[in-house]
Amino acid sequence: xxxxxxxxxxxxxxxxxxxxxxxxxxxxxxxxxxxxxxxxxxxxxxxxxxxxxxxxxxxxxxxxxxxxxxxxxxxxxxxxxxxxxxxxxxxxxxxxxxxxxxxxxxxxxxxxxxxxxxxxxxxxxxxxxxxxxxxxxxxxxxxxxxxxxxxxxxxxxxxxxxxxxxxxxxxxxxxxxxxxxxxxxxxxxxx
Numbered sequence: 214x215x216x217x218x219x220x221x222x223x224x225x226x227x228x229x230x231x232x233x234x235x236x237x238x239x240x241x242x243x244x245x246x247x248x249x250x251x252x253x254x255x256x257x258x259x260x261x262x263x264x265x266x267x268x269x270x271x272x273x274x275x276x277x278x279x280x281x282x283x284x285x286x287x288x289x290x291x292x293x294x295x296x297x298x299x300x301x302x303x304x305x306x307x308x309x310x311x312x313x314x315x316x317x318x319x320x321x322x323x324x325x326x327x328x329x330x331x332x333x334x335x336x337x338x339x340x341x342x343x344x345x346x347x348x349x350x351x352x353x354x355x356x357x358x359x360x361x362x363x364x365x366x367x368x369x370x371x372x373x374x375x376x377x378x379x380x381x382x383x384x385x386x387x388x389x390x391x392x393x394x395x396x397x398x399x400x401x402x403x404x
Contacts, residue, residue, distance in 0.1 A: 250287060252282055253291075253302065254276060254292070254314070256293060257271055257272065260273075275291045290309075295319075310332050313339055314337075316340045321345045322356075335357050336357070340365060341360045386400070
């Protein structure tokens with residue numbers, strides 16, 4: 214995901230990059246010149262873990278975009294407050310041009326929220342998936358819904374390898390034995 218965001222930076226501005234870049238053409242974004250003014254990101258709080266700077270998807274590290282967006286003249290709002298009528302997301306929706314959210318701490322874009330977001334042009338998932346966006350409402354309001362396709366390729370591969378190891382090494386059988394106060398290596402090995 215970081216390399217794709219860097220490629221957007223090189224394209225000469227978020228508005229031009231997001232709306233004409235080849236990376237986003239496959240996500241269905243039309244190549245139309247649109248001026249973007251306000252970007253709202255709904256991210257999770259990471260606390261101490263945010264000291265790991267490659268953990269971009271948290272409030273503290275702001276997807277690594279603040280300085281660049283502000284240098285381009287855009288307003289960048291980052292929050293984790295996404296619930297209830299008085300939350301930060303609700304406060305900024307009426308004049309938001311872009312909403313960025315993650316699949317792990319999504320800011321839901323419901324039909325009611327879409328109706329309030331008169332300027333909204335792009336709902337971007339910093340990851341994959343769009344189940345937090347009401348797609349018919351987005352289509353009705355002319356909002357492009359996009360994701361960072363391929364951003365989880367390494368995670369999926371790691372998960373598959375770990376599942377294979379769990380199966381091959383009888384992890385679950387051993388786990389249940391330990392939980393039940395036993396440890397019979399021979400029983401685990403023969404299964």
